[in-house]
Every structure is written in C-alpha cells, then in structure tokens.
Amino acid sequence: MAGNDPEPHFDELYRDLILDHYRMPRNRGVLDVADVDLTQFNPVCGDEVRLTARIVDGAVAEIAFLGQGCSISQSSASMMTEAIRGRSLDHAIRVAQGFRAMILGEDADEAMMGDLMALQGASRYPTRVKCAVLAWDTLQRALGGARGREDVGSSDPDSAG
Numbered sequence: 001m002a003g004n005d006p007e008p009h010f011d012e013l014y015r016d017l018i019l020d021h022y023r024m025p026r027n028r029g030v031l032d033v034a035d036v037d038l039t040q041f042n043p044v045c046g047d048e049v050r051l052t053a054r055i056v057d058g059a060v061a062e063i064a065f066l067g068q069g070c071s072i073s074q075s076s077a078s079m080m081t082e083a084i085r086g087r088s089l090d091h092a093i094r095v096a097q098g099f100r101a102m103i104l105g106e107d108a109d110e111a112m113m114g115d116l117m118a119l120q121g122a123s124r125y126p127t128r129v130k131c132a133v134l135a136w137d138t139l140q141r142a143l144g145g146a147r148g149r150e151d152v153g154s155s156d157p158d159s160a161g
C-alpha cells in the first residue's frame with residue numbers, strides 16, 4: 001500500500017518532512033520491557049498506533065511505536081517519539097496538549113513544536129485531525145496511566161485535566 005500523500009495545503013518543506021518520517025519511521029518497534037503498552041485506532045481512516053514506553057524517574061526513558069495507516073498518522077507518531085524521548089512526563093504532556101491545540105487551529109508554540117509544525121496543515125482538514133492526533137491520544141492515555149501508578153495514593157488518574 002502506498003498510503004496517502006499529504007494534501008496540497010502542506011508546504012513543500014513540510015511535505016518532505018512528513019514523507020521522510022513516513023518512509024523511515026524513527027523509534028519504530030516494540031520495547032521488550034515497557035511500563036506502558038497501548039494501542040489506539042482511528043477507524044475513520046484505518047490508522048493504528050501501538051505505543052510502548054519505559055518510564056524512569058518521571059521521564060520517558062525509552063519510547064517506540066508500531067503502526068499502520070496514512071502518512072499523517074504514522075509521521076505524527078514518528079515525530080512524537082523524537083519530540084518526547086528522554087523528556088519528563090510533564091513536558092511530554094505539555095507538548096501533547098500544545099500539539100492537540102495546534103491541530104485544532106489554535107496558535108502554535110513554534111519553539112516547543114519544532115518539527116511538529118510540519119503537521120499544522122492537518123488542522124485545515126477535519127478528516128485529518130484524527131489522523132494527526134491519534135499517536136498523541138495514545139500517548140496521553142498511556143502516560144496518564146503511568147503517572148497514576150507512580151503517584152501512589154493520589155486521586156483517580158482519569159480525573160486529571
């Protein structure tokens with residue numbers, strides 16, 4: 001399957017970056033030892049992302065993804081692993097929230113988004129929003145669970161946010 005090319009509203013530079021991640025995904029695979037292991041689907045487009053990560057001292061020590069689907073969903077997952085690997089859970093969640101806001105059409109924090117700016121064009125396509133945020137949905141759910149386990153005695157992790 002060739003997958004879908006990004007739509008023309010993505011800048012050429014950004015299209016190249018998206019396709020580069022799509023063709024050569026970073027951190028692709030499944031970790032042997034993982035604190036979080038979660039799979040999410042976007043049935044509208046047929047996208048799938050499985051995320052495994054190892055959490056050490058409140059930071060994302062290792063992260064890998066496996067998935068299939070369109071170029072937007074897979075490049076978003078690849079860029080996400082690059083953006084948060086080695087970073088604290090708090091930072092990862094802030095980036096996830098910033099990315100989601102950007103895709104929903106809000107102003108983006110370009111310094112924080114970095115290469116993720118390439119996916120901003122997805123905000124112009126309602127059907128692409130779910131593709132772009134799939135990996136981040138998976139991340140937020142996975143980290144929410146991981147943080148809940150670390151904060152023993154805290155309230156229900158589902159109530160956060």
Ligand code: ZN
Pocket residue numbers: 042045046047069070071072073130131
């Ligand atoms: Zn998709």
